Amino acid sequence: MYTFSNKLRLSAFVLMIVGVLGLGYGFLAAPATVEEAKAMVADAHHGHGDAHGEAAQAHEEHHDASHDEHLLHQLQNKPWAALYVAAFFFMMIPLGVLAFYAIQRVSQAGWSPILFRVMEGITAYLLPGAVLVFVILALSGVHMNHLFIWMDSEVVAHDELIQGKAGYLNVPFFLVRAAVYIAGWVAYRHFSRKFSIAQDTAGDDSNFKKLFKMSAGFLVFFLVSESMMSWDWIMSVDPHWYSTLFGWYVFASMFVSGITVIALTTIYLKSRGYLEEVNNSHIHDLAKFMFGISIFWTYLWFSQFMLIWYSNIPEEVTYFITRIEDYKLPFFGMVVLNFVFPLLVLMNSDYKRLNWFVVMTGIVILAGHYLDIYNMIMPATVGDQWFIGVAEIGGVLFFLGLFIYVVFTALTKAPLVPKRNPYIEESRHFHY
């Protein structure tokens, strides 16, 4: 049995408190009126030097009241978007792990059963994480913020494109769909954990077989719900834009983040003397998945980018034009973090067995996929007013603390190695 070390528990609480303070500062610092917003932007421009200031001045003259209002909304959105990006990022990690877990169950993998309890521990965060995301979506639905402009009836009244989508993009249906996805995922997580623990003391393999069938069913549900979730929760912040492979793209991001977190948690537990039977072949396999899915993510990122860049159709290319103009460093930087770095570092088979190599790459991959979510949400909600400042870092720290607390509490609830799993012996002696 795992015992939650006091040091780690304390760190989790400190992270949460610092995060709440950071987020609170972000909300307090957001402007309440148009004048305040203009003053904030003018301040920022002075800092940039004269050439930029003059350009801004020339630009200012074309400003009218609606532009100022737009700026106010962007600045008011900043702390909300920071909160939402971090909430979604940490929610998608257990969801990615849940998909990986179900795949391991269905494919009857012989190497991974020794890691099942680690995966189940991580997926414990799915319920609180998804509920927090749901709360943010519901708050958007009652107009506490302007994250989703299609929720603003004034905007919709003047926008025929959004009117045409109102049958799908309306708040009640949106929240019902979100509730259905979350219920489906959480139900699978609940029963998979239950049957997995019941199998430890069972006299036969009936729990194992039930779990096999349930996992196959879950994967079908997951594929549909994850795809729709990505349209709802992410793509709809840009309601004028659509992309067909978007669901897959978001999936690749959550899948590789989830696998990375499995590897990091496993290495942490092993370094603390738990999980003695996990050897460097298990780490090697996880690192291979990190490597392969990183490349898969890049393939989807590039496919989406290149198809739109190549055809250059005005109504869809604006998505990338705003990102390349206003977000050049985060947009291309994440490709380096998510592709070039893991490609060069994890290619060597020997490096994939070294814990510190996997940890280092894992941290880079997670930072890269945070930036990925950041690049999906921010351009539509805060536009060129983005900055990775107190609110953004506070959001990450808060959810990181909560994640650590929930996951490591769940790990103390059951033995770290499943007992009567039919493949556990093979997994113990796994060697590659």
Add this chain to the structure above:
Amino acid sequence: MSNKVIQAIYTDDDVLLGAVKKVKAAHHHIEEIYTPFPVHGLDKAMGLAPTRIAIASFIYGCIGLAVAIAMMNYIMIEDWPQNIGGKPSFSFLDNMPSFVPIMFELTVFFAAHLMVITFYLRSKLWPFKAAENPDVRTTDDHFLMEVAVSGNEEELSAFLKDTGAVEVKVSEKH
């Protein structure tokens, strides 16, 4: 030094692996082992050095990428930068996304083909090569270990018999 080798024939890969370990422990030099299929762990038991073909392949891939970049940069950007359907041909980076499929394919092409050719060269395989099989049964269901004779030939034969060989013969090696 005599050119004599002893050929010990086995009929089971597990017995062969055990025999290899014993022969190594007794410090006899194994010249060669012939098997009908890959025996997992045999190279480790024999103490063979790991292959470096993956490193070679990585280098070939880098060469392929460089060839693709140099070729398209010269043709599309430097030699005749036409306006083709509005694609920006002012610099390589401007038009890079459309070159990526070719860059990728040439990297894979060079990495794969040059690695295979390297394998043929290093393992001395070509279409009209004379087979070096000392006993035809080793391609079907027998395993053959060749041990260099140094010192007492009888003693070595008896030792190999003990390791589970079904047949031991002394042969004059080329």
